[in-house]
Amino acid sequence: RGRDILVYFRGTAAGSVKALLYNKDYSLGIRQLLLRRYSRVRGWVVSDRINSSSYHDELLRSVFCLAPAGWELWSVRFFEAILLGCIPVLLTDDVQLPFQQRLDYSRFTVKVEQRRILELESILSSINETVIRRKQEGLKEVWKRMTYQRPPEDGDAFTGIMDELARRVETLGKTPAGGW
Template sequence: MTWLTHWGVYKPVHSPSHPPGTSPRESLLWAPAHNPGRDVVVPVPEGGGFGHDKSPLHPLSRNPPVRNTTFFHAGRVCGVGLPNTSQPWPFNCPPRGRRYSGAVRQRVHAYHHNRTGYAVLPHVKNFSQMLMRSKFCLATQGGGHGNRQVIAAVSGCIPVVIGDHVYQPFEPELDWNDFSVRVLEEQIPILHEILAAVDEETYRRKQAALRCGAQHVLFSSMRGSLIGESGHYDAFETTLEILRAHIDHPGVPPQDLQKVDEKFKRFMACGADEVGQEPPPREPGTPAVCSKSAFDGPSSCRHCVYKSLLGGAHTMCCNSLDLAACPRLWS
């Protein structure tokens, strides 16, 4: 059986703040919940908040904000209450808040909240603007699986992935190293050194690859496009393509599927020969999915139908309330 879940924990994750001598059972944060090569980690649907309707990744975006903040994270640190900036980790959070996020947010805040060029805050009013004015954004779990990597990617901010033994959406079939920075939890104290070592050429290359990576983690074909994408490589289609590759290549490690399947490799590169390259232009007149971007003109779909869901979310389908009947406009 194959499971599609948001939670990509593939090895036991233990709390780093438990005292020496604590039994593995007592220190266990998260038990394995993902079987690589059989299960698929799917992204949390993102519907266009956080200023994504004006994403600088859109081809029609002009004069995007200057990214003058090196690193950004705003949100809960301890899970409950505010961090105590006068105390080192793990004492910067109350005992019941030390397990939150696998203790990643607590450590990042303790080591970097007052570093020049870094904005690590429990709360900020201009959240969407900060996403678009920052070079790197923390992408980590919260109480469980997170969506920070999706939020950062669509904003054009390079995700900084911290979370040992936790796969990101579509990982390892999708190589997040192409458009993110992976930091081990033990490296959190030297996070600033790792980011400073990313030279301009590497950053430019990751930025170029980010637009394709962002397409894979958006459910564009059923919730509307945000960055001028066709929906051909969206999260729904990526799920189907990964399942197809698993079936066609049984026994091949998931991280090696692109090596043995040229069609799969091109799909994961959004139609290009390599990730980060410009894909072939769409044929003139090719229709696009319904758009929620401020940069797009009238949609080529004559009637974009909204359907409200629980929690204020919605779907956005061309000419139909039924997602199963939603046309795959690129085929």
């Protein structure tokens, strides 16, 4: 099945009562900028209108899926993109991703610095087919690490969390360099 949408983002961009209560900028202003700048670009679907019955189908049809911050520096659409084979495009500078010490995210994502969001169209259209295919293959190799299997399987999210905890336990109680 072909992917006929080059870039995809559907999601809310409006502030809410929560924004007023906490005096917090929703999505660091990134979603609002995406909607203003890219909603009319040919081959892109960028909209604040969400149709839940077609949302996942549209992800399946997309090459790149924008994953801007929401209330936090990450949002669930990052994981949805991975599971549906759409290359996530991270647009938040300081985001911490799961299993960063064990996964090379550059193999299956694109990261665009916040200061370069206005260049997004040229950045994404300059990525050649070979790189796109390589990243799509990377998604096929990594999706299982983002999901929980029943029963747990080696390499799924549960075993990844257990490995991460074991790694942290190994360093607990160790005397720091220069200490007693």
